[in-house]
Every structure is written in structure tokens, then in C-alpha cells.
Amino acid sequence: MTFFLVQLINGLKMGSIYALIAIGYSFVYGILRLINFAHGDLLMIATYSAWALMAAGVPVGLAIVIGIIITLITSLLMERFAYRPLRKANVETTLMTSLAVSVLLQNIVTLIFSPQIKAFKLPDAVTQRIQIGSVQLQVLDILIFAVTIVTLVVVSFLVKKTKLGIAMRACSDNMTAAELMGVNINHAIVFAFVLGGVLAGIAGIMYSGEYISFSPDMGFMIGVKAFVAAVIGGIGSFGGAAIGGLILGILEMFFAGYLPTEVTNYRTAFVFLVLIVVLLIKPNGILGVSTEKRS
Amino acid sequence: MLRVEDLVVNYGNIVALQGISFHVEDGETVSLIGANGAGKSTTLMTLSGIIKPKTGTINFNGKNIVNKKSHQIVQMGLIHVPEGRQIFDKMTIEENLILGGFNVTDHDALQERREQVFRLFPILKERIHQSAGTLSGGEQQMLAIGRAIMAGPKMLLLDEPSLGLAPIVVQEVFNVIQKLKEAGITILLVEQNANEALRISDRTYILENGRVVMSGKSSDLIGDEQVRKAYLGGE
Amino acid sequence: MKNKKITQNSGFRFLIVIAIPLAFFIICQFSMSAYWQKMITLFLINVLLCASLNLTNGFTGIFSMGHSGFMAIGAYFTTLLIMSSADKTARIEGIPGWLANVHAPFWVALLIAGVVALGVAALVGSLVLKAKGDYLSVMTLGLIFIIKGIVENNDSITNGSRGLSGIPNKLNLLGVLVVLILSLFILYKVVHSSFGRSMLAIRDDEAAASSLGIHAAAIKILSFSIGAFFGAVGGGLWAMLQGTISPSYFYLNETFQIVEMSVLGGMYTLSGSFYGAAILTFLPQLLSNLESGFSIGPVEVPALYGLSNIIMSIIFILVIMFRPRGVSGTSEFITDTMFSAKTYRDLFHRETWQEFADIVKTVFTKNKSKAEVLHTTEKKEEKL
Numbered sequence: 001m002t003f004f005l006v007q008l009i010n011g012l013k014m015g016s017i018y019a020l021i022a023i024g025y026s027f028v029y030g031i032l033r034l035i036n037f038a039h040g041d042l043l044m045i046a047t048y049s050a051w052a053l054m055a056a057g058v059p060v061g062l063a064i065v066i067g068i069i070i071t072l073i074t075s076l077l078m079e080r081f082a083y084r085p086l087r088k089a090n091v092e093t094t095l096m097t098s099l100a101v102s103v104l105l106q107n108i109v110t111l112i113f114s115p116q117i118k119a120f121k122l123p124d125a126v127t128q129r130i131q132i133g134s135v136q137l138q139v140l141d142i143l144i145f146a147v148t149i150v151t152l153v154v155v156s157f158l159v160k161k162t163k164l165g166i167a168m169r170a171c172s173d174n175m176t177a178a179e180l181m182g183v184n185i186n187h188a189i190v191f192a193f194v195l196g197g198v199l200a201g202i203a204g205i206m207y208s209g210e211y212i213s214f215s216p217d218m219g220f221m222i223g224v225k226a227f228v229a230a231v232i233g234g235i236g237s238f239g240g241a242a243i244g245g246l247i248l249g250i251l252e253m254f255f256a257g258y259l260p261t262e263v264t265n266y267r268t269a270f271v272f273l274v275l276i277v278v279l280l281i282k283p284n285g286i287l288g289v290s291t292e293k294r295s
Numbered sequence: 296m297l298r299v300e301d302l303v304v305n306y307g308n309i310v311a312l313q314g315i316s317f318h319v320e321d322g323e324t325v326s327l328i329g330a331n332g333a334g335k336s337t338t339l340m341t342l343s344g345i346i347k348p349k350t351g352t353i354n355f356n357g358k359n360i361v362n363k364k365s366h367q368i369v370q371m372g373l374i375h376v377p378e379g380r381q382i383f384d385k386m387t388i389e390e391n392l393i394l395g396g397f398n399v400t401d402h403d404a405l406q407e408r409r410e411q412v413f414r415l416f417p418i419l420k421e422r423i424h425q426s427a428g429t430l431s432g433g434e435q436q437m438l439a440i441g442r443a444i445m446a447g448p449k450m451l452l453l454d455e456p457s458l459g460l461a462p463i464v465v466q467e468v469f470n471v472i473q474k475l476k477e478a479g480i481t482i483l484l485v486e487q488n489a490n491e492a493l494r495i496s497d498r499t500y501i502l503e504n505g506r507v508v509m510s511g512k513s514s515d516l517i518g519d520e521q522v523r524k525a526y527l528g529g530e
Numbered sequence: 531m532k533n534k535k536i537t538q539n540s541g542f543r544f545l546i547v548i549a550i551p552l553a554f555f556i557i558c559q560f561s562m563s564a565y566w567q568k569m570i571t572l573f574l575i576n577v578l579l580c581a582s583l584n585l586t587n588g589f590t591g592i593f594s595m596g597h598s599g600f601m602a603i604g605a606y607f608t609t610l611l612i613m614s615s616a617d618k619t620a621r622i623e624g625i626p627g628w629l630a631n632v633h634a635p636f637w638v639a640l641l642i643a644g645v646v647a648l649g650v651a652a653l654v655g656s657l658v659l660k661a662k663g664d665y666l667s668v669m670t671l672g673l674i675f676i677i678k679g680i681v682e683n684n685d686s687i688t689n690g691s692r693g694l695s696g697i698p699n700k701l702n703l704l705g706v707l708v709v710l711i712l713s714l715f716i717l718y719k720v721v722h723s724s725f726g727r728s729m730l731a732i733r734d735d736e737a738a739a740s741s742l743g744i745h746a747a748a749i750k751i752l753s754f755s756i757g758a759f760f761g762a763v764g765g766g767l768w769a770m771l772q773g774t775i776s777p778s779y780f781y782l783n784e785t786f787q788i789v790e791m792s793v794l795g796g797m798y799t800l801s802g803s804f805y806g807a808a809i810l811t812f813l814p815q816l817l818s819n820l821e822s823g824f825s826i827g828p829v830e831v832p833a834l835y836g837l838s839n840i841i842m843s844i845i846f847i848l849v850i851m852f853r854p855r856g857v858s859g860t861s862e863f864i865t866d867t868m869f870s871a872k873t874y875r876d877l878f879h880r881e882t883w884q885e886f887a888d889i890v891k892t893v894f895t896k897n898k899s900k901a902e903v904l905h906t907t908e909k910k911e912e913k914l
Contacts, residue, residue: 082847092797095667096593107839167397174381174383174384177381179366181397182369182398182446228668268679272671276657276669
């Protein structure tokens with residue numbers, strides 16, 4: 001029973017991280033139909049920024065906040081210089097560009113920091129273990145859950161109740177109509193990248209705090225998996241992306257925990273298998289909203 | 296209120312509008328009729344700033360709006376109800392209406408217009424929290440018009456409101472347009488359904504291949520032989 | 531500035547595209563340094579890899595990102611079939627007997643590798659190709675991870691992440707050239723067949739194509755599979771050239787590099803693969819030589835030499851923004867010259883050569899220095 005609980009908790013943890021990333025992905029995809037491969041790399045930017053600041057003596061809390069801000073700025077720069085000029089381009093072009101941006105980011109970081117794997121050490125107060133019932137948790141784990149919940153609530157509010165949030169959703173739904181309503185499309189898009197950047201930044205710190213080792217290529221894979229999660233949950237919807245993330249996290253952990261080791265090295269392959277299966281059954285994802293219009 | 300002169304619009308190499316001119320006075324209802332591809336929707340999209348014309352002037356309430364962005368044009372009170380409704384079908388009716396009044400800052404006016412919309416279309420009030428995608432075609436058209444009303448239009452551009460709707464529903468829609476007319480809103484109506492368009496409008500322009508080929512009082516045109524043969528399917 | 535007429539002249543085209551390069555390759559084979567031989571051979575292999583990707587990406591409109599997976603299949607199957615039994619037993623711990631003893635001549639190995647890749651592509655394709663554009667691309671990406679996983683987790687067959695070295699090189703530069711020409715010929719024929727036209731129809735408008743009776747799904751799968759076949763052949767050739775392979779050589783960076791080649795050269799044409807391969811084989815070398823001052827051999831530049839990759843990525847983004855059709859655009863100058871019968875028939879007509887001589891004369895007499903410039907640009911073009 002304990003083993004099951006441990007796997008579940010691990011799954012929820014990873015799932016939370018996936019969820020935050022997936023939501024950011026789906027905001028940008030929803031509005032621009034762009035799979036931003038560089039989104040995953042934002043986690044890496046957040047980690048490196050915070051790490052460098054901590055190494056320079058900046059207190060942890062501040063380093064993390066600044067790290068997230070730097071991630072946010074990177075996200076905005078991406079939008080402004082790589083994606084905005086290509087708004088009218090076709091699918092292949094935007095896909096390739098986002099791939100190029102991802103490679104670019106990874107290489108810039110490699111150049112500055114070297115490709116070696118580093119360690120992201122959070123203070124002991126955060127990494128110490130405490131006993132809750134039959135399981136042992138790190139304080140960090142609790143923090144991850146708490147931050148995720150708070151973040152989800154805040155983002156949900158921003159997206160449903162604020163003008164920018166409504167504008168962003170309108171643009172995702174029907175860009176032409178949104179334009180006719182007098183919505184400023186650029187503002188809405190920027191908002192999507194801002195939210196995405198912040199979410200990825202938070203997720204990045206969580207991930208590195210939990211798994212400690214990081215390197216320039218850490219982000220891409222996670223990003224792709226989070227995108228898969230978003231698709232599974234239904235990429236049009238914010239709720240769907242979140243649920244997709246959680247499901248994927250849990251599935252991955254159970255896959256790793258319960259199946260023999262020969263099979264578990266296929267973790268990543270498994271993720272894609274799940275994607276293929278889900279899309280075969282429900283082409284718009286589990287919670288996906290059909291793109292068919294009623295006339 | 297609206298004065299268009301020598302408007303030329305290109306779609307790539309095709310000249311969609313070959314230099315059309317027309318005007319709409321305050322309080323008038325003017326219709327633009329013609330066959331498919333004549334350039335009617337293109338005209339409206341150019342007026343609302345979605346398409347940029349090659350040459351020509353568009354004068355709205357004394358200002359040239361050719362170089363203005365869509366959201367600026369909306370703020371000036373020129374509201375476009377697009378072809379095919381284009382509602383936000385993943386959002387609720389309420390959210391659609393909120394989006395209609397997106398740039399309006401006067402909360403009282405917004406409240407008033409909301410009431411007006413519910414009076415005109417009680418069914419929208421009933422279904423206010425439902426997703427707009429679940430509405431029928433006719434209801435979606437009501438929503439699209441209601442959305443436009445939220446913006447407090449000085450002039451409405453209605454693009455093919457009867458498109459794809461059953462005859463009974465078309466009647467309802469035109470009843471609404473009549474009410475809007477009576478409320479004093481200036482209307483430019485684009486329609487393939489020439490009958491209804493001629494009946495409800497004060498003046499009409501007939502567009503063919505991007506040119507105005509005929510214009511005049513609607514009541515005159517209804518009786519015109521040529522018009523009857525070409526557009527009203529009668530003798 | 532090229533005179534339009536001269537590029538239509540078959541004599542000129544024959545010289546530029548066939549005669550001069552062929553002479554160059556032969557000279558290279560027999561009298562250039564080992565380094566340059568390796569580089570030119572790599573260039574030829576890259577042309578094949580790029581052309582195979584163009585078939586699926588540019589011609590059929592499936593934006594596949596899993597191509598290095600097929601390369602991996604090609605590389606590993608070829609390697610395991612051409613390596614000697616002794617070598618295999620020594621290098622791969624726990625290798626099963628049948629695998630150690632199986633052996634085939636290189637051309638059979640390449641064929642088998644290609645067929646396996648084709649089969650995998652057909653299988654995967656039938657599952658995955660129903661998805662739309664962007665989802666599809668993400669799914670093809672999955673192929674890379676799956677194959678890498680398989681390679682890394684079957685140590686007794688592939689030697690896992692340790693990789694395999696000591697791969698015998700059965701083909702010299704000219705041998706690779708022959709394989710390339712053969713493969714390109716087949717690809718050319720495919721593209722210029724009714725099958726090829728169907729591919730284009732699907733790319734441009736799948737719904738319309740279907741309504742015309744074109745069986746979109748089957749064609750997409752077939753095109754994907756053919757691309758995989760030649761990708762695997764390219765992978766096998768590459769394995770022989772490098773002498774060493776490992777799963778990390780067929781991962782994200784490599785995928786991106788092939789895509790880069792495809793896009794920069796012009797993914798909508800077969801000829802584009804020449805330009806793309808040229809840029810991506812030689813430019814990174816140039817850039818990294820400039821920055822680190824020593825040559826690293828023909829191994830694909832890893833991310834360690836970040837600066838040249840950064841420059842390449844920026845170039846890539848700029849090309850996508852300003853010339854998305856790549857260097858070749860829509861022009862099939864190179865492959866048309868190579869494979870259309872007209873080029874060769876015209877050689878036997880006196881008029882072709884007379885016309886050629888005339889044009890050259892007028893160019894020379896018009897401006898002597900200008901002709902000199904033309905001469906050198908012709909030589910450069912045939913290298914690229």
C-alpha cells in the first residue's frame with residue numbers, strides 16, 4: 001500500500017509540473033496554433049538563471065523570483081522576434097522556427113555555462129524529509145503541491161475574469177471575430193506568452209529542485225512530454241491541459257514503478273504510445289473541444 | 296455618416312473592388328446586393344479594417360478611416376456583424392456579449408445595452424450561461440447582433456444575416472433589423488436575399504464584379520424590370 | 531548575371547552539372563587528402579539524406595521529424611550485417627550466435643536496412659498519418675525516442691549506449707557517388723510519376739485530392755516509407771564512413787540538422803538537397819575552424835562548439851523568414867539536368883554546342899573581366 005501511495009505522490013508531483021507546462025503550451029497553441037518547442041527550454045532558462053544567481057550569492061527566494069522573471073523575458077523575446085514576424089506563415093515554417101529557437105536557446109546556454117550536468121541545490125530547510133503517516137515526503141514536495149494549486153487558481157482567475165484573459169480566449173476561439181470586437185490581438189498574444197513564461201519558470205524551478213541534476217538539453221524532452229499531455233487532455237482547454245498533465249505524470253510513474261525494468265526504460269516511448277492511442281480514439285483529446293462549427 | 300469614394304481592393308492579383316463609391320446617411324438603412332463574388336463581403340471587411348484597400352477613401356463621420364486599425368474603427372462606433380455569425384462558440388453567451396462591449400468603458404451604458412439585447416432576444420437571457428456553440432443558426436445570428444449592440448453602434452454593417460437560415464428564422468431576423476432601424480441605428484446591409492434586402496432598406500446599391508452597376512431608392516428598384524429578372528427571380 | 535539562354539543550353543548544363551563535378555569527384559578520389567575525401571563523401575551522403583526527407587516533407591507535406599530514427603535503423607542494420615563475426619563477438623557482449631555469424635555484402639546490407647526502415651515507416655505511418663499537421667509532427671518526433679530506447683536497451687544486439695566502432699568502410703567516394711546517383715534517380719522517377727503528382731495534390735489540398743479519387747492515406751504512407759528507405763540507406767552509408775555509431779548520434783541535434791539541410795536547400799525540390807547538404811556540410815566546419823582554430827574531422831559538430839550552432843540556427847531562422855522556399859526555391863535545375871533524357875540527347879546535336887559557343891563568345895567579348903567572374907562562379911557552383 002505504501003508503495004502505491006509513494007508512486008501516486010510521485011505521479012502527482014510530476015503531473016503537477018507537467019500540468020503547469022502543458023497549460024502554458026496550450027495558451028500559446030490555442031491562440032497561434034503554434035507548437036512552441038522552445039517552451040520546454042524555458043524550464044532550463046529558469047533553472048540556469050536561478051542557479052547562477054544563487055552561485056553569485058543572491059538569496060534563494062530572490063534568485064528564484066528573478067529567474068522566473070528572466071524566463072518571462074525570454075518568452076517575450078521569442079514572441080517578438082521569432083514568432084511575430086511569422087504570424088501569417090504556414091504550419092511547417094512555424095514548426096521549424098520553434099525548433100530552431102529551441103536549438104538556439106540550448107546552444108546559447110551551452111556556450112555560456114558549458115554542457116556539463118550541474119546540480120541545483122535548494123536549501124536544506126526545503127529538501128529535508130518529514131514523515132506523514134506511512135510515507136516520507138520532502139518539504140519541497142508539499143511546496144510543489146501548494147504552489148501548483150495556488151498557481152492554478154490564480155491563472156484560472158486571470159484567464160476567466162480579466163479582460164486580457166477573455167481576450168486571449170476569444171482569440172483562441174475565433175481570431176477574426178475577436179479582431180472585429182476591437183480586441184487587440186497583439187496584447188492577447190503577448191499575454192499568452194507571459195503566462196506561459198511564468199508557468200514554465202515555476203515548473204522549471206520545481207523540476208530542478210526535485211531532480212537536482214540539470215543540463216542545457218533538459219527542457220526539450222519535458223516540453224515535448226508536456227505537449228503530449230496537453231494534447232491528451234485536449235489542447236483547446238485550460239482544464240484539459242492540466243488534467244492531461246496530471247494523468248501523464250501518474251501514468252508515467254506507475255509505468256516505471258510497476259512494470260519490470262526491461263520495459264521501464266521505454267518511458268519516453270511509452271508516453272508517445274499513449275499519445276497515439278488517445279488520438280486514435282479521441283482525435284481531439286480526452287477533454288478536447290471539437291473544432292467543428294455548428295452552422 | 297459614411298462616405299466611400301473610388302474604393303479599390305485587391306486579393307493578390309484579382310481586383311475584387313474596382314473603384315466603388317457609395318454613401319449612407321444618418322439613420323438610413325442601405326443595402327448592398329449582388330451575386331456571389333460580386334464583392335459585397337469584401338466591401339464590409341474593408342470598411343471594418345480587416346482588409347486594406349489599394350486606393351480610395353472611406354469617410355466615417357468626417358474622419359478618414361482607411362488607415363485605422365480594426366479596434367480603432369470599432370471604438371468609433373462602426374460595428375461589423377460578420378458573415379457566418381463568427382460567434383465564439385467555445386465561450387458562453389454571456390462571455391460573447393462581454394466581448395461585444397469589450398472596449399466600452401461606460402458601465403451604465405453597457406448595462407442598458409444588455410437589457411436591450413435581452414428585450415430583443417429573450418432566448419439569450421434564458422441561455423445566458425450556455426456555450427454559444429449549442430445555439431441554433433438563428434439563435435447564433437441573434438447573438439451576433441446582440442453582441443454588436445453591446446458596442447453601442449452608430450452604424451451597423453450586417454453581412455448576409457440570412458445566410459443558411461430557414462425562411463421562418465429569416466423573418467425573425469429581419470424583424471429584429473426593423474426594430475434596430477426604428478431605434479435609429481444606421482445600417483449597411485449586405486444580402487444575397489435581394490427580396491428582403493430591398494423591402495427593408497431605404498436605398499440599395501447593386502454590385503456586380505466589383506462595380507456598382509445600379510443604385511437608387513429601394514422602392515423604385517423593387518419595381519424595376521431588370522432588377523426583378525436578375526435578382527428577384529421573377530418577371 | 532547569368533544569361534537566361536545559357537542555363538537552358540543542354541551543353542552548358544551537362545558541363546556544369548555532370549561533366550565538371552564528375553571530373554572533380556574522380557580527382558578527389560585519387561589525389562586529395564583523406565580529410566577532403568571524407569568531407570566530400572559526407573557531403574554526398576547528406577545529399578541523399580536530405581533528398582529522402584524532402585520527399586516526405588516538401589513533396590507530400592508531412593512534416594516528419596523522425597528521420598534520424600530511420601538513419602539509426604539503417605546504420606545499425608548495415609553495421610551488424612557487414613561487420614565480421616570476430617569483430618562483433620569481440621565488441622558486443624552477449625551477442626547471440628546467429629547475429630554474430632550473419633553476414634552480407636554491403637549492398638545487400640544497405641538494401642535490407644532500407645527495407646526494414648520502410649516496413650517500420652509503413653507500420654508507424656498507418657497508425658500515425660491520420661493526424662493533422664502539427665500533431666503529426668510531434669508524433670514522428672516520438673519515433674526518435676522510441677528507436678533510441680530500443681537501441682539502448684538491447685545491449686546484447688546493439689551494444690547499447692556504448693555504441694559500435696570499427697565499422698568497415700566498404701565504399702569509397704566514388705562508390706557512394708554511385709549509390710547516390712542511383713537513389714536520386716529512383717527518387718526522381720517517383721516524383722515525376724503520377725504517384726508523385728498525387729503526392730503534390732495531397733500536399734496542396736488533401737480534401738480536394740481525395741474527392742478526385744486519390745487515396746490519400748495510402749499515398750502518404752507510401753511516401754513516408756520510401757523516404758524512410760533512403761534515409762536508412764543514407765544512415766548505413768554514414769555508419770560506414772564514420773566507422774563509429776552510437777544511439778546519441780541519432781537524436782535531436784541530428785534530426786534538426788537534417789531538417790535544417792532540407793529547409794535551407796529548399797525542401798520542395800530534390801535539387802535543393804545539394805544546396806542544403808553543401809551548406810550544412812561545409813559551413814559549420816568553416817565556422818568552427820574560425821573559432822577554435824583546429825579541424826575536428828568530419829564528425830558532425832556536437833553542441834560543444836556552441837557558437838557555430840548558434841550562428842547556424844540564426845541563419846536558419848532568417849532563411850525561414852525571408853526565403854522559406856530555400857536556396858533552390860522551385861527550381862530543379864540540378865536533378866532535371868541529371869536525369870532528363872533531353873540533356874543527353876541534345877549532346878549529340880551540333881546546334882547545342884554551336885549555341886553554347888556563341889553565347890560564351892558574346893559573353894567573353896562583351897566584358898572580359900566579367901567573363902572571368904562568370905568562370906569562377908561556375909566553378910564554385912559546381913562544387914556546391
